[in-house]
Amino acid sequence: MSVWPAWDLRQTGHSAVNWFNVRLAFADGAGVDVLAVVSEGCVSVEEVHARPPLSLVDLTELADWIEGPLFERCAGGAETEPRGIAASSNGPRRARPAWPRGGEGRRLVAEEYRAAQREGVDPVLAVMCATGHSRRRSLRLIAQARDAGHLAPRHAKR
Numbered sequence: 001m002s003v004w005p006a007w008d009l010r011q012t013g014h015s016a017v018n019w020f021n022v023r024l025a026f027a028d029g030a031g032v033d034v035l036a037v038v039s040e041g042c043v044s045v046e047e048v049h050a051r052p053p054l055s056l057v058d059l060t061e062l063a064d065w066i067e068g069p070l071f072e073r074c075a076g077g078a079e080t081e082p083r084g085i086a087a088s089s090n091g092p093r094r095a096r097p098a099w100p101r102g103g104e105g106r107r108l109v110a111e112e113y114r115a116a117q118r119e120g121v122d123p124v125l126a127v128m129c130a131t132g133h134s135r136r137r138s139l140r141l142i143a144q145a146r147d148a149g150h151l152a153p154r155h156a157k158r
Helices: 056-076 102-119 124-132 135-147
Strands: 003-008 018-023 033-041 042-051
Touching: 003 056, 018 056, 033 056, 042 056, 056 124, 102 124, 102 135, 124 135
Parallel strands: none
Antiparallel strands: 003 018, 018 033, 033 042
């Protein structure tokens, strides 16, 4: 993880607002660039660019991943060059959860899809959250599960 200052905003009579660029690089080649604000002991995420897209679960955990290193950086003073900060003790994280390939993956996609239908939520979004893939890739996985016979055909053939 690399953290470096983007800019500082100081107001008379108020505490400083510090903006930082944060870059996370994962062992699987995934990467996340974040523009974060540290003000009055709080971290706010202003902008996120992730390759591949983050799952919703990972997006909710993003602030926790960067909070400690950002506060360390604020305490250490501002430098102009990126400075690497050791990752958390939880070890390396993947940008998306591991998902089985082939028949097993198609079966799990079908299970997620049907479970979401039973719960009355968007089944495509449920598959996106489970796999960590984009909407387009998730629709492709659902179509493959249909083709494999794990889901009913989309339209009745006449």
